[in-house]
Amino acid sequence: MIPEIGQISLALALCLAVALAVFPLAGAHTGNVRWMEAGRPCALGMLAFVALAFAMLAVSFFRHDFSVQYVALHSNLKLPAMYRFAAIWGAHEGSLVLWQLILSGWTAAVALASRTLPQTLRARVLGVLGLISIGFLLFILLTSNPFLRLFPAAADGADLNPLLQDPALAMHPPLLYMGYVGLAVPFAFAIAALLSGKLDRRWARWTRPWTTAAWMFLTVGIALGSWWAYYELGWGGWWFWDPVENASFMPWLAGTALIHTLAVTERRGLFGNTTLLLAIAAFGLSLLGTFLVRSGVLVSVHAFASDPARGLFILVFLAVVMGGALLLYAFRNVAANPQTGFKLVSRESALLVNTVLLSAATVLVLFGTLYPLALDALDMGKISVGPPYFNLVFILPMLPLLLVVGAGMHASWKATDTAAWARKLRIPAAAAVLGMIALTAAAYGFAGVLTGIGILAGLWVIAAALRDPAVWLLRRGPRPARSAWGMQVAHCGLGVTTLGIVVVSAWGVETDRRLALGGSLEVSGYEFQLERIEQVEGPNYQAAQGVVRVSRDGRPVTTLYPQKRVYEVQQSPMTEAGIDAGWRHDLFVALGEPLGEEAWSVRVQVKPLVRFIWLGALIMGLGGLLAISDRRYRVASPKEDGS
Amino acid sequence: MTPRRRRMVAMASGLVCLAAATALVLTAFEQNMLYFYTPTQIASGEAPERRRLRVGGLVERGSVRRLSGALEVRFDVTDLDRSVTVAYAGVLPDLFREGQGVVAHGRLGADGLFEADEVLARHDENYMPPEVAEMLEEKGHPPDASLR
Numbered sequence: 001m002i003p004e005i006g007q008i009s010l011a012l013a014l015c016l017a018v019a020l021a022v023f024p025l026a027g028a029h030t031g032n033v034r035w036m037e038a039g040r041p042c043a044l045g046m047l048a049f050v051a052l053a054f055a056m057l058a059v060s061f062f063r064h065d066f067s068v069q070y071v072a073l074h075s076n077l078k079l080p081a082m083y084r085f086a087a088i089w090g091a092h093e094g095s096l097v098l099w100q101l102i103l104s105g106w107t108a109a110v111a112l113a114s115r116t117l118p119q120t121l122r123a124r125v126l127g128v129l130g131l132i133s134i135g136f137l138l139f140i141l142l143t144s145n146p147f148l149r150l151f152p153a154a155a156d157g158a159d160l161n162p163l164l165q166d167p168a169l170a171m172h173p174p175l176l177y178m179g180y181v182g183l184a185v186p187f188a189f190a191i192a193a194l195l196s197g198k199l200d201r202r203w204a205r206w207t208r209p210w211t212t213a214a215w216m217f218l219t220v221g222i223a224l225g226s227w228w229a230y231y232e233l234g235w236g237g238w239w240f241w242d243p244v245e246n247a248s249f250m251p252w253l254a255g256t257a258l259i260h261t262l263a264v265t266e267r268r269g270l271f272g273n274t275t276l277l278l279a280i281a282a283f284g285l286s287l288l289g290t291f292l293v294r295s296g297v298l299v300s301v302h303a304f305a306s307d308p309a310r311g312l313f314i315l316v317f318l319a320v321v322m323g324g325a326l327l328l329y330a331f332r333n334v335a336a337n338p339q340t341g342f343k344l345v346s347r348e349s350a351l352l353v354n355t356v357l358l359s360a361a362t363v364l365v366l367f368g369t370l371y372p373l374a375l376d377a378l379d380m381g382k383i384s385v386g387p388p389y390f391n392l393v394f395i396l397p398m399l400p401l402l403l404v405v406g407a408g409m410h411a412s413w414k415a416t417d418t419a420a421w422a423r424k425l426r427i428p429a430a431a432a433v434l435g436m437i438a439l440t441a442a443a444y445g446f447a448g449v450l451t452g453i454g455i456l457a458g459l460w461v462i463a464a465a466l467r468d469p470a471v472w473l474l475r476r477g478p479r480p481a482r483s484a485w486g487m488q489v490a491h492c493g494l495g496v497t498t499l500g501i502v503v504v505s506a507w508g509v510e511t512d513r514r515l516a517l518g519g520s521l522e523v524s525g526y527e528f529q530l531e532r533i534e535q536v537e538g539p540n541y542q543a544a545q546g547v548v549r550v551s552r553d554g555r556p557v558t559t560l561y562p563q564k565r566v567y568e569v570q571q572s573p574m575t576e577a578g579i580d581a582g583w584r585h586d587l588f589v590a591l592g593e594p595l596g597e598e599a600w601s602v603r604v605q606v607k608p609l610v611r612f613i614w615l616g617a618l619i620m621g622l623g624g625l626l627a628i629s630d631r632r633y634r635v636a637s638p639k640e641d642g643s
Numbered sequence: 644m645t646p647r648r649r650r651m652v653a654m655a656s657g658l659v660c661l662a663a664a665t666a667l668v669l670t671a672f673e674q675n676m677l678y679f680y681t682p683t684q685i686a687s688g689e690a691p692e693r694r695r696l697r698v699g700g701l702v703e704r705g706s707v708r709r710l711s712g713a714l715e716v717r718f719d720v721t722d723l724d725r726s727v728t729v730a731y732a733g734v735l736p737d738l739f740r741e742g743q744g745v746v747a748h749g750r751l752g753a754d755g756l757f758e759a760d761e762v763l764a765r766h767d768e769n770y771m772p773p774e775v776a777e778m779l780e781e782k783g784h785p786p787d788a789s790l791r
Contacts, residue, residue, distance in 0.1 A: 364668060371672075382679035384697065389675035393668050512733035514714040573737045592734035597712030603734045 003068050003147040006056030013049035013104070014137040016042050020107070020130030024123035028195070036119055039126035043111035046133060047104040054101045057088055057146055067153030070094060070146045076159035076569050078540040086170035087160045092310070093146035095173055100136050102174070102181045107133065110185060110210070117206055124192035125185075132184050135317045143310045159569035162541070168228040172221060176248060179218025180286040183251055185210040186258060187283035190276045191325060199334045204266035204275065209633045211262055211279075215255045216624030222248050223617030231577050236510055236588050236605045238613055241390040246369045247289030250362050254282035257358040260351050268340065268413060270348060274355060276334070280325045285362070287318045292369075343415035350408025357397040357404075364393035395450075402457035402498060405491055406464035428463035435459040444608070447506040454502035461495035483630035490623025493616045500612025510605040517598040524606040527551045528589060533600070541565045541574070546600070548578060548589050557587070562602075564591045586610050677748060681778050685751065686725040692751050698727060699746040699775045707741055720745060720757075722778055729757045736764040744775040
């Protein structure tokens with residue numbers, strides 16, 4: 001009964017999505033106020049029914065209802081309760097329900113928080129979100145029904161993939177989807193602007209907090225995925241340029257460009273067309289990511305079992321949404337054509353460079369991701385593109401961008417007094433150079449010019465970001481506004497992440513070695529001694545656990561307990577790395593396999609500043625939060641202020 | 644400099660930078676493209692030597708061998724017609740097993756030994772590297788349930 005309630009709820013949600021798409025859009029077109037007002041109850045009703053469906057799926061998991069095929073395939077009597085909940089989005093069907101739940105959540109949030117918006121704009125935004133919901137609900141009901149019954153019911157389930165039985169992974173998809181799906185909101189605002197033929201600074205002000213919120217979740221979600229890959233996949237890498245990683249990263253790049261052009265559109269009324277195009281592109285890249293992940297065209301950790309019908313559906317959906325949006329963009333010229341310009345040294349210039357470089361990075365990553373797929377589709381051979389390509393094409397636009405970020409933050413709108421600007425930047429620049437010299441000379445040693453520049457760039461962004469807060473703390477300047485705080489904090493996070501990436505790439509050590517019981521090996525001045533291997537038992541797995549004593553110059557540093565788990569149901573082995581996390585560096589040991597003669601293959605790594613990568617992303621997310629909390633986004637009925 | 648001259652110089656240097664960047668990107672792309680070869684293609688000499696490439700297939704049953712206690716391991720990868728021997732010194736992925744799909748990255752030596760620097764296996768019970776599944780299907784050997 002419970003699964004049927006879930007299924008019926010999804011169908012009812014689809015009906016409401018259709019109503020949500022039809023009435024407000026038609027109402028906005030004809031000026032029918034009552035139709036426009038239908039948007040809010042439809043949005044709330046849709047959320048209620050999707051939430052009910054999600055709850056029914058959760059109940060099926062908790063009650064071990066193995067007559068539901070999805071539950072039977074992805075759960076088990078022995079699966080701990082927390083992972084039974086996380087298993088809801090542990091595979092294709094359920095993760096789509098989560099996707100739709102989040103989309104309905106964003107839609108309802110827009111419906112509730114948009115009372116100050118003009119009625120037609122609100123109606124159109126909700127209508128476009130309704131159209132997107134129709135697509136995804138149809139996708140679930142037609143190709144990916146999570147409530148499909150299994151006759152006869154299974155006695156026990158096939159268990160959740162052990163890789164996914166992890167707290168960080170329980171959180172990774174929801175956060176990532178919050179970001180992915182959240183980009184539907186600026187997309188809907190962009191389409192609404194195109195439909196109405198009006199784009200002004202107030203529009204940008206209403207769109208900004210939604211975009212920043214989605215970006216914030218995307219940032220933290222990607223970082224969480226990277227952290228999970230680092231410790232759970234047992235490889236110790238934090239980014240692989242895996243096509244699915246790229247799939248989440250490209251919307252992030254486009255979204256980052258978008259929040260910056262939105263700032264220009266709000267403050268100066270410029271870059272309107274770029275903003276619209278980026279809003280369309282960011283959501284388009286989210287959909288593309290969904291297609292790449294769901295269609296099984298990719299070799300990837302994330303590739304669920306493939307099903308051509310699903311791939312085709314998403315591809316058609318992607319073509320319809322993007323084709324429609326781009327056609328609309330091509331034939332409606334909405335951006336106001338302001339007479340105001342800006343000088344070469346100005347914040348607008350810096351943000352223009354920012355847009356160009358971020359777009360370039362997006363295009364180059366997209367090219368490396370899609371080219372192999374295109375070649376394969378044309379039967380011209382199977383290739384893959386290695387990480388060195390991505391590293392290069394990413395560094396190429398990013399290094400100049402980091403230099404511009406530091407300088408651009410302190411440039412004024414319209415025209416900058418260059419002398420005052422240079423004065424402001426003197427101390428951060430000096431701090432960055434000194435810091436770079438200190439770091440290479442005292443801590444790590446010289447490792448190439450590019451590394452030096454990378455460290456310089458990271459420190460430069462941090463120093464430039466901290467300049468205004470520092471001046472305020474020293475009581476020599478005004479207190480920055482909340483949104484300025486957000487900007488500075490986020491940029492500081494960017495610098496921290498950069499620093500982590502550069503340092504760990506240059507000085508990180510990873511090596512696969514043979515380690516005998518009682519034997520030891522030396523990596524980066526640390527001695528790793530395998531004292532013994534013991535058997536331990538978890539709730540649903542058995543593990544061989546190594547006891548590895550780490551010492552430096554004869555003094556004990558820490559003891560690591562890397563595990564090789566075998567999960568009982570799927571009988572699949574899993575590596576659980578032993579990690580000593582620290583500010584200075586991580587010490588990382590993963591067990592490979594027994595080699596015979598009491599020796600094991602082990603992967604040992606020493607990763608300096610690797611935590612900075614994720615810490616920086618969290619700081620960026622915090623910056624986004626601060627920016628959203630700025631008062632001016634909550635002022636009722638904001639008025640166009642002159643400039 | 645006159646504003647006009649200055650603009651010309653700026654544009655010219657911009658173009659030079661763009662050209663250099665394009666050249667760099669294309670070179671990087673060319674150098675990092677990994678072609679996929681089947682064991683049959685390698686056995687018939689179609690694959691280039693000393694260039695990094697990928698080979699995929701099933702790990703032949705009973706072919707995994709290593710000197711007791713040594714890190715280096717050798718195994719045969721087969722497409723059920725021909726096979727190629729892969730040598731690898733490192734930690735094998737968790738789901739590396741005989742009879743299962745595998746993709747190895749590395750270089751082909753003159754002696755026909757494939758020296759892998761990276762070995763990828765499936766990530767879960769239902770997963771088969773798409774290249775391998777497709778290759779087997781083309782050869783008229785749909786991967787059977789046990790191999791899957």
